Amino acid sequence: MNYETIKTKLAHLSDDDASTIAVLLAINTIVNRSHSGWEGRDLVIRALDKFHLFDKVEQSLLLNMVRAVGLFPYITPHLSNMALSDRLAYEAHRVEGVEQGMVFHHLQAHVFSLIMQGRNVVLSASTSVGKSLVIDAVLAKRWFKKVVVIVPTIALIDETRRRLVRRFKDFNxxxxxxxxxxADTTNVYLLTQERVIQRPxxxxxxxxxxxxxxxxxLANDSEESSRAVDLSLAFHKLAKTGAQFYMLGPHIQRINGLDGYEYHFIPSDYSTVAVDIQNFGLGMRSEERKEKLLELVKTLESPxxxxxxxxxxxxxxxxxxIEEAGLSxxxxxxxxxxxxxxxxHPEWxxxxxxxxxxxxxxxGVPRALQQYIVKLFNEGVIKRIICTSTMIEGVNTSAENVIIYDRRLNKSTFDYFTYKNISGRAGRMNKYFIGKVFMLEAPPLEEGLTVExxxxxxxxxxxxxxxxxxxxxYLTDMSRGRLQEAYANPVLSPTTLIENRHIPIDRQVEVAETIIRDLPRSYGLLGWKGIPEQATQFNYLCELVYSLVGGNLMDYGISSSSQLAWHINELRTQxxxxxxxxxxxxKRQGEETASEAINLRLKFIRNMVCFRxxxxxxxxxxxxxDVLAKxxxxxxxxxxxxxxxxxxxxxxxxxxxxxxxxPTQISTQIKHLILPSDNLNDLLAKLRALAPRLxxxxxxxxxxxxxxxxxxxx
Structure with a gap:
């Protein structure tokens, strides 16, 4: 029997099926082929989903195959059924110092071994592989006293922090x-790339x-966000010191540009769950797509x-x-x-x-609410989450199913890499052996990804x-020439340009020239410290901000500096x-819904007011x-x-x-109990002390x- 035949037979196995041993023997044949690692592993996972249908002898054979494909975490519930040789292999993969009963699968053990040998490792593997367990096992060795973990979002900082708090109570x-x-403890910095750059x-x-x-x-970036630039600089800041590194991510075939560093690159198709994908090929604006979504929501009972x-x-x-699914x-x-x-707002x-x-x-959903919604989902209180890339990029969930409603990422059609990344959220080791992906539109063409x-x-x-x-x-001759030309600008010093690297040089020069042209009036409008006391001072600042980044503000319905000033004043005074x-x-116009208006305001607060x-x-x-001092x-x-x-x-x-x-709505209610505090650690200590009196x-x-x-x- 070939892979597809066995897969079909496994899907249809029942309690009274007489072909169970034949199916297992066929799987064993594929497992023992040297060239078909992923097929054997995939079939073993699918057989584990039917574990209860096999008798004790068949279960023992299946567990032997689990060991053969390196999926040791799946053995843990069945230790009493294991042969001595399987038990020895299992013990060799045990993770020390994390949690009792934790074991590596084959890929995790390989990566951990390389890191312990002092090697730099770049791992490309699917979401389900459990790449973070390797991090925790390294920390558990306590070889490193100062560690940085760079993650792309605040949500991932929180998720990683919670995991490490549970496992390492003594870490800072x-x-x-x-x-x-x-001093005298392990310090683990959990930071975004921006915070890595800021820390001295x-x-x-x-x-x-x-x-x-x-x-x-940089292909993942834009001039306005520059997060890839910041991530490159964060990596450079740490790697140039000689610190050992472990880079991880999904579905990458090659990485170019790291020639200055020695590293071990592992592009792996290893997976701990099987995935079934249904492609429906429905039109982007078709009624059929909405109807299929409704049908799936009504019939899928698992997360x-x-x-x-x-x-x-x-x-x-x-x-x-909300309107059509008939949910109670x-x-x-x-x-x-x-x-x-x-x-x-009640209409949100x-x-x-x-x-x-x-x-x-x-x-557009505030961070604390996002975190609580994920908590409710992982605890099974709610069964469905409608999400965007904010959740796909790293947040761990216990989802059996993924419905891909859109074939786009922001404003463009997503590529095969993103498709695989989204699909990788289906299934969960030791919980949902087989993830199910429902692609409502046509899938993108398969292609490899090279990271530069x-x-x-x-x-x-x-x-x-x-x-x-x-x-x-670290600069090439060409780059040195480009910088020399940029620094020849007579209006602003190189120091100012470097400190304002997120802003294109021509826009900085335009603002500087505006200030110079408006002198001495501009001095009266800019010479304040602390908070602008006069409306004219505040309005002039908003004019300069708008000239600097006005194009970004248009995305939030703000088309003038006076509108920007109104928004900031509303948040400041009210x-x-x-x-x-x-x-x-x-005040919404046209066909904009109440929720769309709310989302836009909340996104403006998060992306612009609190960051940009x-x-x-x-x-x-x-x-x-720079301009005034000169x-x-x-x-x-x-x-x-x-x-x-x-x-x-x-x-x-x-x-x-x-x-x-x-949420700040809660913290402001108890601020009299926790403020003043000298710093965040002092505040957290007061909150912990407050817990018994909640x-x-x-x-x-x-x-x-x-x-x-x-x-x-x-």
């Missing part, structure tokens, strides 16, 4: 810029991990992710399911639904959907923001998020300081205002708790539940 975990290393205390890191390393390629291209698509899918409210989520309605689909047992996870490290592959298109941060010995969102709903705008204000701060004026200082904006004009320590799963606080049941969950893993 650093996730926030205000936290510092502690990483020169003596011994080992670092770069998760989702494919994001280092399901529904992938959509972007928040507007997720919103439309949520609206459709579930008792367990009524309190969180009411809380979301009160603190955001996130509140309506969670009431019916559907989570929504995209860039831009620092090692400099050319005439290399971003200036990347080159300006590199030491001379500090009333429900009212701010209600205004968006009341403070960075841009600091860029203008450096430009005006002309004998005392510069202003906008750093306090930028920090206030970044934290929505709340105490920065309270907004930091959002990353720990506590029941006596004037919080709702849901709010107390959030606090208990968050504090338990701090």
């Amino acid at each position: 975990l650093i996730t926030h810029p205000t936290q510092e290393a502690v 205390d990483l020169a003596d890191v011994e080992f670092f991990v770069l998760d989702e390393f494919y994001k280092i390629d 399901t992710l529904i992938y959509c291209q972007a928040p507007p698509s997720a919103n439309r899918v949520a609206e459709y399911l 409210p579930i008792p367990e989520t009524q309190e969180i639904a009411a809380w979301i309605s009160k603190h955001y 689909n996130v509140a309506k959907a969670i009431s019916l047992g559907i989570g929504i996870h995209h860039g 490290y831009p620092i090692g592959l400099q050319d005439e298109k290399s971003p200036m923001g990347l080159l300006m941060q590199l030491e001379n010995e 500090k009333n998020l429900p009212a701010y969102l209600k205004q968006a709903v009341d 705008l403070p960075r841009d204000i600091m860029a203008i701060n450096k430009i005006q300081a 002309r004998g004026y005392e510069p202003g200082d906008f750093s306090f205002f930028a920090e206030q904006l970044e934290n929505l004009f709340l105490d920065p320590l309270l907004t930091a708790l959002d990353e720990y799963g506590i 029941e006596h606080l004037r919080l709702t049941g849901f709010e107390k539940g959030v606090m208990r969950w968050a504090v338990a893993e701090m």
